Amino acid sequence: MTERGKKIFLAICIITPFLLYCVYYYSIMVKNAPYRFSDFESITFKYGLGDSLNNTFNSKTGDYQYMDTRDSLIKTNVKFRKDDLLYLHRKAAELGFWNFPEEISGKGNPNHSTNSPHYYIEFKYQGKTKHVLFDAQNNENPKLNDAAKSLITEISNMINDVRDRK
Structure with missing residues (x-):
């Protein structure tokens, strides 16, 4: 041969x-795949100090309410494009959001304050929902904290960009 x-x-x-x-x-x-973009429905994002998550955003309705620097509640409508949602879906997948625990809290921290910033992130799909409650004072797992903070920053930046795009 x-x-x-x-x-x-x-x-x-x-x-x-x-x-x-x-x-x-x-x-x-x-x-x-457990979380496919073709099954995607909405993102819910809430944040605030302590247990009061006054600032909320829902991508399905576009409702966004937040407290400004003068403690006034501002209500506006922010509609995401499909590309914006796809970007956030891919960013969540990249950061491992699907593997986050349901609660990332700093309760084990001796310096934990009940008035620390809290964030609630929910990605809703046709058959499944993934939600995470994140306490900004958590310092138990630095990699997980960095990933959660990155996702929070991406969502916040996207909301602000879309709001400014109007």
């Missing part, structure tokens, strides 16, 4: 089945 014939035989017998298996395996994984 020639050298070229050996390479062709190797490609047919080993590499081709491996590539076919990879395509088959990953196509099933993508199809059965």
Whole structure:
């Protein structure tokens, strides 16, 4: 058998089945992904000091209410485009939001204050909902804190960008 014939035989017998298996395996994984954007419904984002989450945003209705610097409640409508929602969905996936615990609190911290900033993030899909309550004073898991803070920053920036885009 020639050298070229050996390479062709190797490609047919080993590499081709491996590539076919990879395509088959990953196509099933993508199809059965737990949180797909095609099933996406809405994002709910709430934040405030302590247990009072006065500032709220709902992407389904576009309702956004927040307290300004003079403690006045401002109500406005902020509608996200599909691209904005897709960006946040992908950012959440990139940061591992689906693996976050339901509550990330700083209750184990001896310096914990009940008046620390709290954030509630909820991604709602057709069959599933993932929500996380995050306490900004939590310092138990730095990687998890950084990921949660990054997601909060991305959502806040997106809301402000869309509001300013009007």
